[in-house]
Amino acid sequence: xxxxxxxxxxxxxxxxxxxxxxxxxxxxxxxxxxxxxxxxxxxxxxxxxxxxxxxxxxxxxxxxxxxxxxxxxxxxxxxxxxxxxxxxxxxxxxxxxxxxxxxxxxxxxxxxxxxxxxxxxxxxxxxxxxxxxxxxxxxxxxxxxxxxxxxxxxxxxxxxxxxxxxxxxxxxxxxxxxxxxxxxxxxxxxxxxxxxxxxxxxxxxxxxxxxxxxxxxxxxxxxxxxxxxxxxxxxxxxxxxxxxxxxxxxxxxxxxxxxxxxxxxxxxxxxxxxxxxxxxxxxxxxxxxxxxxxxxxxxxxxxxxxxxxxxxxxxxxxxxxxxxxxxxxxxxxxxxxxxxxxxxxxxxxxxxxxxxxxxxxxxxxxxxxxxxxxxxxxxxxxxxxxxxxxxxxxxxxxxxxxxxxxxxxxxxxxxxxxxxxxxxxxxxxxxxxxxxxxxxxxxxxxxxxxxxxxxxxxxxxxxxxxxxxxxxxxxxxxxxxxxxxxxxxxxxxxxxxxxxxxxxxxxxxxxxxxxxxxxxxxxxxxxxxxxxxxxxxxxxxxxxxxxxxxxxxxxxxxxxxxxxxxxxxxxxxxxxxxxxxxxxxxxxxxxxxxxxxxxxxxxxxxxxxxxxxxxxxxxxxxxxxxxxxxxxxxxxxxxxxxxxxxxxxxxxxxxxxxxxxxxxxxxxxxxxxxxxxxxxxxxxxxxxxxxxxxxxxxxxxxxxxxxxxxxxxxxxxxxxxxxxxxxxxxxxxxxxxxxxxxxxxxxxxxxxxxxxxxxxxxxxxxxxxxxxxxxxxxxxxxxxxxxxxxxxxxxxxxxxxxxxxxxxxxxxxxxxxxxxxxxxxxxxxxxxxxxxxxxxxxxxxxxxxxxxxxxxxxxxxxxxxxxxxxxxxxxxxxxxxxxxxxxxxxxxxxxxxx
Numbered sequence: 001x002x003x004x005x006x007x008x009x010x011x012x013x014x015x016x017x018x019x020x021x022x023x024x025x026x027x028x029x030x031x032x033x034x035x036x037x038x039x040x041x042x043x044x045x046x047x048x049x050x051x052x053x054x055x056x057x058x059x060x061x062x063x064x065x066x067x068x069x070x071x072x073x074x075x076x077x078x079x080x081x082x083x084x085x086x087x088x089x090x091x092x093x094x095x096x097x098x099x100x101x102x103x104x105x106x107x108x109x110x111x112x113x114x115x116x117x118x119x120x121x122x123x124x125x126x127x128x129x130x131x132x133x134x135x136x137x138x139x140x141x142x143x144x145x146x147x148x149x150x151x152x153x154x155x156x157x158x159x160x161x162x163x164x165x166x167x168x169x170x171x172x173x174x175x176x177x178x179x180x181x182x183x184x185x186x187x188x189x190x191x192x193x194x195x196x197x198x199x200x201x202x203x204x205x206x207x208x209x210x211x212x213x214x215x216x217x218x219x220x221x222x223x224x225x226x227x228x229x230x231x232x233x234x235x236x237x238x239x240x241x242x243x244x245x246x247x248x249x250x251x252x253x254x255x256x257x258x259x260x261x262x263x264x265x266x267x268x269x270x271x272x273x274x275x276x277x278x279x280x281x282x283x284x285x286x287x288x289x290x291x292x293x294x295x296x297x298x299x300x301x302x303x304x305x306x307x308x309x310x311x312x313x314x315x316x317x318x319x320x321x322x323x324x325x326x327x328x329x330x331x332x333x334x335x336x337x338x339x340x341x342x343x344x345x346x347x348x349x350x351x352x353x354x355x356x357x358x359x360x361x362x363x364x365x366x367x368x369x370x371x372x373x374x375x376x377x378x379x380x381x382x383x384x385x386x387x388x389x390x391x392x393x394x395x396x397x398x399x400x401x402x403x404x405x406x407x408x409x410x411x412x413x414x415x416x417x418x419x420x421x422x423x424x425x426x427x428x429x430x431x432x433x434x435x436x437x438x439x440x441x442x443x444x445x446x447x448x449x450x451x452x453x454x455x456x457x458x459x460x461x462x463x464x465x466x467x468x469x470x471x472x473x474x475x476x477x478x479x480x481x482x483x484x485x486x487x488x489x490x491x492x493x494x495x496x497x498x499x500x501x502x503x504x505x506x507x508x509x510x511x512x513x514x515x516x517x518x519x520x521x522x523x524x525x526x527x528x529x530x531x532x533x534x535x536x537x538x539x540x541x542x543x544x545x546x547x548x549x550x551x552x553x554x555x556x557x558x559x560x561x562x563x564x565x566x567x568x569x570x571x572x573x574x575x576x577x578x579x580x581x582x583x584x585x586x587x588x589x590x591x592x593x594x595x596x597x598x599x600x601x602x603x604x605x606x607x608x609x610x611x612x613x614x615x616x617x618x619x620x621x622x623x624x625x626x627x628x629x630x631x632x633x634x635x636x637x638x639x640x641x642x643x644x645x646x647x648x649x650x651x652x653x654x655x656x657x658x659x660x661x662x663x664x665x666x667x668x669x670x671x672x673x674x675x676x677x678x679x680x681x682x683x684x685x686x687x688x689x690x691x692x693x694x695x696x697x698x699x700x701x702x703x704x705x706x707x708x709x710x711x712x713x714x715x716x717x718x719x720x721x722x723x724x725x726x727x728x729x730x731x732x733x734x735x736x737x738x739x740x741x742x743x744x745x746x747x748x749x750x751x752x753x754x755x756x757x758x759x760x761x762x763x764x765x766x767x768x769x770x771x772x773x774x775x776x777x778x779x780x781x782x783x784x785x786x787x788x789x790x791x792x793x794x795x796x797x798x799x800x801x802x803x804x805x806x807x808x809x810x811x812x813x814x815x816x817x818x819x820x821x822x823x824x825x826x827x828x829x830x831x832x833x834x835x836x837x838x839x840x841x842x843x844x845x846x847x848x849x850x851x852x853x854x855x856x857x858x859x860x861x862x863x864x865x866x867x868x869x870x871x872x873x874x875x876x877x878x879x880x881x882x883x884x885x886x887x888x889x890x891x892x893x894x895x896x897x898x
Contacts, residue, residue, distance in 0.1 A: 032078060032352050036085075036098020038394050038410075039136045040387075041118045042077050043111055043143030043153065045070040046103040046354045048279070049246070050110060060113065063105035066361070068374035069307075070145070071354055072335075073167070074101050075371070076380045077142060079338040080387035089391065093398045097391070098136075103354065104144050111149045115141075115156045138162060139394070139412050140419075142386045147171030147190075147218040154183040161413035165389055167382040168327075170302060171218050172225060175436040182416055184437035186385040187302075187327050188466060194226040196325050196443045196464040197273055197299055198233050199471055204297075206490035207235045207511045207528075210272040212259060214280060215245040222275045222301070234530075236492065236511035238269045243280050256287050264293045270490035273299040278307035285314045295320035297488055302326055306376045308448060308457035316450035323485070324448065324457060325464070328441040330381030330427055339371050377458065378444070385426050385439065390415075392424040442466050447481050495527045498546035502530055517544035521704070537702040551702065555621050555709040556780045563619045566784050573612040573791060580799045581605045583806060590813045592805050596749065596798075597648050600672070604644045604798065610637025611791040618784040627696040627711035632687045634787055635722045636680065641794060642729040642760075643679035645753055647672045649736035652750045683725055690718035708776060727764060730757045752797040759793030 031046055047063035047070070078099065085096045102114035118138040140163040144150045150169035157164050158181050166174075166185040170193060174183050201209060211226060213219035219242065227237055241259040244252045263269070274281060281304050297320055304310075305324025316322065344367045345359035358367050396418050401407050423432040433439055443464040449456040461482045462471045473482055496502050496515035501524050504513040518524055518532035523545045525533075535541050539548035556563055584601050587593050593601065610633055617630035654670055690696075694715035701708040713719040737753035767786040774782050805813055 029353065030100050031103045031354055032074060032099070032101040034078075034081070034098050037095040038139050038390075039098045039100055040081065040390055041114075041138045041141035041143075042074060042099055042101035043104050043114055043141060043145075043149070044074040044077070044101060045106040045145050045149075046074060047105040049248075050105050050107045061105075061107070061110065063103060063107075063110070066354070066357055067106070068370060069376060069379070070103070070106075071358065072371060072374050072376070073145065073379060073383055074352075074354070075339065075342075076335050076383050077101065077387060079335050080384045083334065084387060084391045087391070089395045093395060093402070095394070095398060097394065100138065104149055106146065106149075108149055108152045111144055111153055112156060115153050118162065119156065119160055137409075137412065139410070139415050140165065140390050142167065142383070142390070144169065147174065147221075148216050150174060150183070151180075151217065154180045158182045161416055163390075163412060163416040163419050165386040165419075167386045168302070168379060171221055173217075173221060175438055177436060184389070184419065184433055184439075186382040186389070186439045188440045188443065189436075189438055190222050191225055192440060192464075192466040193301060193325055193443065194222065194229045195466065195469060196445070196471070197226065197301075198229040198235060199464065199469060200299065200323065200325070200445060201230070201235055201271060201273075201490075202233050203471055204271070204485040204488070204490075206271045206488070208238055208269055208271075208490050208492040208509075209235060210238050210263065210266065210269045211240045212272060212274040212276050212284070213240070213242055214276050215242050219275055226273060226275075234510070236509040238266050238492070238509075243276055243284075247279055247283065252283075256284055259284060260287050260291060260293065263288070263296070264291060267294065268490070268492055269296075270488050271297045271299060273301075275301045275303060278304040278310040281307075282311055282314070285311065285319050289315055289318050297485060297490070298322045300324040302378075302443075305446065306378060306457050308455035309374065312455055315452070316448070316455075321485075321488075322448040322450070322457075324446045326444045326446055326460075327378035327382055328444060328463075329377035329458075329460075330384070332375050332377045332380045334384075335375060335380050336372055339368055339375075342368070344368050344371070385424075385431065388424045388426045389419060389422060389433075393419040393422045396422065440466055445471060445482070496524075496529065497527060498523075498525055498529075499544040500524060500529070501532045502528060519543055521548075523548055538707060540705045551705060551707045553621075553709060554706045554777050556619055556777045556784075558620055560777075562778070562781055566781065566788065567616060567619055569788050569792075570612045570615045570784075573615075573788065573795065574609060576795060577605050577609045577612065580795070580803060583803060584799075587806050587813070590806065591815055591817075592802050592813045596802050597644070597651075600644050600647065601799075603676075604641050604794070607637045607641035607644070608791055608794060610634075611641065611787060613637075615784045615787045615791070618780040618787075621709055622698045622711045622780075624698050627698050628691060630711070631696060631713065631719065631722070632691065635683055635687055635726065638726055638790070639683040639729065640676070640680050642726060642733060642757075643676045645756070645794075645798070646679065646729055646733045646736070647675050648749065649733045649753055650675070652753075653736050653739055679729060683722065686718065686722050686725060690715060690722065694718060710777070710779065723764065727761065730760050733757050734761065752801060756794050756797035759797070760790045763789045763793070 031044070032042075045067050048065035048067045049063070050061035051064050078101070081097050081099050084090060090096060100118075102111075102117065104111040104114065118141055141153070141157060142165050144153055144166060145168045147169040148171075150164070150166045151171060151174065154164055154174065161182055164183050166183070166187070168187060169185055170187055170190040172189050172191045174180050174185065175189050175191075201207075209230070211223055213223050223240060227240070230237055239262045241255075241262055243255050243259070246252070263272070276284070281300075295318070300322055302325060305322075305326045344355050345363070355367075358370075361367075362370060393415055397410055397415055401410065420433065420437065423430055425431075431439055431441075443466075444460045445462040445464060446457060446460045449459050459481075460474060462473050464471050471482075492509060492512040493502075494515070496513075500515040500517055502510075502513040503516045504510050518541070520543050521535050521540050522532035523535060523541045524531075525546050535548035538551055540551050541548045558564070558567070581602060584593050584596075584605070588598065597604070614630050614634035614637060617626055617633065620626075650670060651672075654667060696714045697712055699710055699712045701710060734754060734757040737750040737757065739750075763786050767782065771779065771782050811817060
């Protein structure tokens with residue numbers, strides 16, 4: 001609003017005021033005033049309400065119901081101003097503070113009329129200019145008490161940038177500097193009060209509360225903030241009841257009855273938060289006394305948390321416990337002493353109309369005591385800090401203007417700029433306002449001590465720290481009182497024990513739920529969990545568990561009974577291989593060792609040693625290196641073994657093949673070293689590609705209750721190719737050995753090779769489905785068993801019979817015995833041939849002739865050959881068979897180095 005517009009409005013007000021019989025009266029009688037260089041306005045609820053006048057519509061209503069608390073507030077301001085005037089701070093500057101106090105009568109309209117008085121300036125309405133007059137400008141206003149009144153007043157004062165400091169208004173909206181640029185307060189915002197209440201509810205373990213408010217902007221704002229804070233902290237509001245704005249409202253009694261009915265229908269709501277005024281709570285409590293609604297915990301806002309005197313008639317044994325949230329209180333001693341020295345009913349000494357009205361009700365001594373008993377320490381403390389703020393700002397403003405002789409009189413907006421930055425001192429502590437003009441000191445939490453004689457509402461048990469959002473307990477006794485609140489259960493549903501979680505039905509409050517057990521591998525370790533936590537991969541839990549258990553780490557351990565058995569077999573195999581190797585070295589020049597391959601046997605034994613060693617690598621906790629080594633070691637060692645046996649099989653086949661031409665060709669192809677190196681080289685290539693491209697590795701595989709530490713082969717294809725390659729070599733050996741199975745009995749190497757390869761093939765054929773279908777730690781045991789069977793098969797079939805001959809049949813382990821065995825084998829071959837083609841020459845059989853003599857004289861004349869002579873074709877066949885037998889003997893002797 002521009003200056004011209006403001007002047008026009010005020011001129012209209014003054015003109016209307018001069019109209020004869022005019023009913024609009026803007027000039028009110030001050031409740032108290034005192035001159036000074038700086039005038040401070042004051043707005044206090046000295047009365048509790050107004051009555052409608054029966055006169056003209058715009059006539060000022062009459063204030064009714066004297067309010068002791070409001071009188072104390074006005075007197076506390078007067079005491080604080082007088083104390084400031086006596087301070088050295090103003091004495092050095094040579095100035096004094098004055099005041100002009102008005103009664104708001106707890107009514108917005110009345111407060112606005114007083115506000116207009118603060119904003120009056122002496123104007124020449126005809127000229128439209130300022131003129132000198134007797135009235136000084138109001139530099140700052142202290143008040144009002146209620147937020148509803150302060151909101152209306154702040155809108156008006158902001159038009160002329162007059163600072164306003166409230167000592168009791170807590171509405172959050174007043175922190176908005178865009179709408180209320182001149183408003184400040186020495187109490188925290190309701191935002192922090194609702195947070196303190198929610199923290200108290202949460203710390204007490206409650207989640208099901210009710211809310212009661214008064215109709216109006218303040219009540220609605222408090223309810224919205226409280227509901228928002230409660231929801232953010234998992235607290236549900238069971239009901240929200242709104243009482244009319246006035247106890248004289250026709251709907252008031254029905255609203256109280258409805259509220260009592262709601263409380264009665266919610267027996268689980270044991271905690272109720274109220275922002276209603278003391279008078280409203282008095283009516284509500286009296287109505288509750290007539291019901292059996294039961295005891296409750298009543299959480300009182302700052303509006304009525306210190307109004308115990310107004311509720312002294314209430315039987316709190318029936319109503320329940322009151323927990324008040326109050327402003328931080330200070331020392332009220334100066335005000336008490338001021339009232340004791342004040343002659344309340346001395347009209348010549350004090351001309352305060354409200355004191356006159358008080359003295360009409362009670363005599364002077366009683367009046368003074370009534371005032372002292374009505375002191376609210378927290379309100380007095382906040383009010384005195386408001387006066388201190390003005391004091392320090394005025395001192396700062398005049399200190400800046402001390403040497404200025406041409407300066408204009410100070411203006412309210414200048415004082416406002418300084419107040420926003422002022423750091424003032426009170427009771428030895430420094431205070432300042434935040435960017436919203438709020439002085440955030442926190443709250444006291446008090447528990448009323450009630451009896452039929454008196455109520456102690458100043459029993460402070462804790463302090464709320466709004467910066468940390470915590471409630472700090474006081475003394476041990478106070479802490480124990482606060483802890484008793486936890487015995488009260490205010491919940492929609494019973495608490496869910498650890499091991500359970502809350503499950504709310506659709507459409508219900510989140511605080512109304514069923515308790516459901518946590519499933520397997522999930523847990524909850526505190527009560528009333530919304531969800532169960534999932535155990536880590538290394539842990540597990542049973543259903544309805546409050547903690548996870550570590551999973552047992554499993555692998556084919558050394559202490560496992562089956563592992564001990566298999567390791568024992570592997571160690572025994574290693575011992576047998578070493579003993580056989582030593583035995584063969586000692587008897588390396590004997591026919592049995594030479595016939596078994598001589599040095600080649602030592603290579604086979606070395607490879608078998610590797611196979612037994614690889615089997616042991618399948619036991620114990622695997623590591624990456626162990627996983628890579630065990631398969632490769634077995635693959636290479638067994639490939640070396642089978643390739644050497646392949647050389648022996650081919651050697652035996654060459655020794656007993658009767659066709660000289662085929663023999664000559666096979667002899668040229670028979671290169672033992674080339675065959676062994678090539679066979680092993682291919683397996684080395686397979687293993688190298690496996691290790692490089694997709695190497696085996698160790699894996700911790702989580703299962704339901706265990707962690708299986710196992711080797712992963714990396715590539716099943718590479719693993720299959722490695723085993724398949726060994727299988728192919730074994731099949732080739734089996735084929736060659738099977739064709740050469742009919743050898744001399746004592747040296748039947750091919751027969752044992754056949755059996756050894758047959759054992760290998762059968763065991764690995766059985767291994768494949770068994771390995772695939774086996775899981776867990778015994779999967780390694782399956783392969784270990786197959787390796788031991790295969791290796792023991794080779795050892796048993798290839799070497800045990802030789803060891804028996806060496807140790808127990810020494811007479812058979814000579815060159816003569818070996819040759820005799822070969823000749824007997826050849827004789828049997830010859831007899832078999834002639835038995836199948838039986839012809840006789842006299843009394844001498846051809847088979848015998850073929851054995852006795854290398855040549856047979858046959859008759860020349862075959863034209864008329866008698867029956868006792870052989871046919872020419874038979875003779876020819878007999879010669880060929882004889883030559884083959886002779887060649888076979890020579891070959892066997894060369895082959896076996898005899």
